[in-house]
Amino acid sequence: MQIQLSGVSFIYEKKKKKKAATLAPTVLKQLNLTIHSGEMLAVAGKSGSGKSTFLQLLKGFLSPTTGSVLLDGVDPNTSKRPELFDQVGFIFQYPEHQLFATTVFDDIAFGLQSAKLPGEIVEQRVRKAMESVELDYEVFKDRSPFELSGGEKRRVAIAGVVVLEPKLLILDEPTAGLDLPSRTALFELLHHMNKNQGLTIIWVSHQLDEIVSHASRLLALQNGVFIADGSPEAALSDPVLLEAFGWEEPSALVVSRLLGQLGLSAGNTKLSPEEAAAIIAAALNQHEIIAK
Numbered sequence: 502m503q504i505q506l507s508g509v510s511f512i513y514e515k516k517k518k519k520k521a522a523t524l525a526p527t528v529l530k531q532l533n534l535t536i537h538s539g540e541m542l543a544v545a546g547k548s549g550s551g552k553s554t555f556l557q558l559l560k561g562f563l564s565p566t567t568g569s570v571l572l573d574g575v576d577p578n579t580s581k582r583p584e585l586f587d588q589v590g591f592i593f594q595y596p597e598h599q600l601f602a603t604t605v606f607d608d609i610a611f612g613l614q615s616a617k618l619p620g621e622i623v624e625q626r627v628r629k630a631m632e633s634v635e636l637d638y639e640v641f642k643d644r645s646p647f648e649l650s651g652g653e654k655r656r657v658a659i660a661g662v663v664v665l666e667p668k669l670l671i672l673d674e675p676t677a678g679l680d681l682p683s684r685t686a687l688f689e690l691l692h693h694m695n696k697n698q699g700l701t702i703i704w705v706s707h708q709l710d711e712i713v714s715h716a717s718r719l720l721a722l723q724n725g726v727f728i729a730d731g732s733p734e735a736a737l738s739d740p741v742l743l744e745a746f747g748w749e750e751p752s753a754l755v756v757s758r759l760l761g762q763l764g765l766s767a768g769n770t771k772l773s774p775e776e777a778a779a780i781i782a783a784a785l786n787q788h789e790i791i792a793k
């Protein structure tokens with residue numbers, strides 16, 4: 502799904518009091534942006550910079566105070582086609598708050614109700630969604646979502662959105678509180694859906710290494726304005742930007758920059774520890790051959 506923002510500003514309107522109405526701050530300021538179909542876009546910025554507000558505009562939970570948000574060229578707000586927002590899957594910052602049913606199965610299947618599908622198709626789709634987040638169907642289907650661990654709850658919430666086969670998937674800090682295997686599994690799933698279904702993915706993250714590893718584009722938000730928009734490698738090795746956010750350059754970029762200065766990185770701008778070790782080993786080998 503392609504998304505276009507034109508002149509989008511947003512203010513949380515305060516409830517009018519009888520007298521002296523205080524001026525509410527502008528949380529998002531004149532945003533112009535195009536997100537192309539199939540992007541894996543990370544959004545980063547300090548707490549309170551407007552990340553969650555921005556995401557909620559894309560799902561229609563909030564409407565812009567000024568400007569427009571187009572989904573595949575159509576403004577669901579003004580075209581009176583709010584059903585377009587149904588193609589947007591949204592995983593909340595605290596997805597466990599999304600759970601409500603008495604069993605994991607019912608929770609995941611809930612969104613399929615309106616489609617009135619035969620029981621066996623519903624079961625197939627729930628099974629597939631659970632497999633995709635690595636929840637064993639037989640083990641979890643009859644359990645109460647409220648008696649699961651935080652990470653398990655999160656995976657149930659993600660399955661409940663994935664099962665609807667959205668065209669845009671939005672995740673607000675999806676990896677907060679997840680252990681490493683769950684984080685790895687989540688990104689495997691996201692890459693899989695991104696590649697195979699052309700799903701556009703937007704997620705908020707405070708983990709710079711995660712952004713370097715997985716994002717095709719980074720938006721850095723500061724006080725409601727995007728102050729960087731582009732390749733994560735370029736943004737996260739820019740000392741001015743790092744300073745502005747109090748961020749440390751991700752290790753994959755530091756390593757490739759240092760090897761690059763020695764003429765060793767072979768043009769690779771982000772290196773895993775294994776890749777860096779292989780480059781150093783090859784250079785040492787070369788050195789030994791020359792020395793002999």
Ligand SMILES: Nc1ncnc2c1ncn2[C@@H]1O[C@H](COP(=O)(O)OP(=O)(O)OP(=O)(O)O)[C@@H](O)[C@H]1O
Nearest residue numbers: 513514528546547548549550551552553554555594
């Ligand atoms: N419902 C609301 N009513 C009024 N102001 C709000 C509301 N929700 C958020 N805000 C304010 O809007 C600004 C942006 O909030 P937002 O939740 O979008 O930030 P964020 O970047 O997601 O932060 P975090 O990293 O802490 O989740 C903050 O100043 C916040 O206090």
Ligand SMILES: [Mg+2]
Nearest residue numbers: 552553594673
């Ligand atoms: Mg937030």
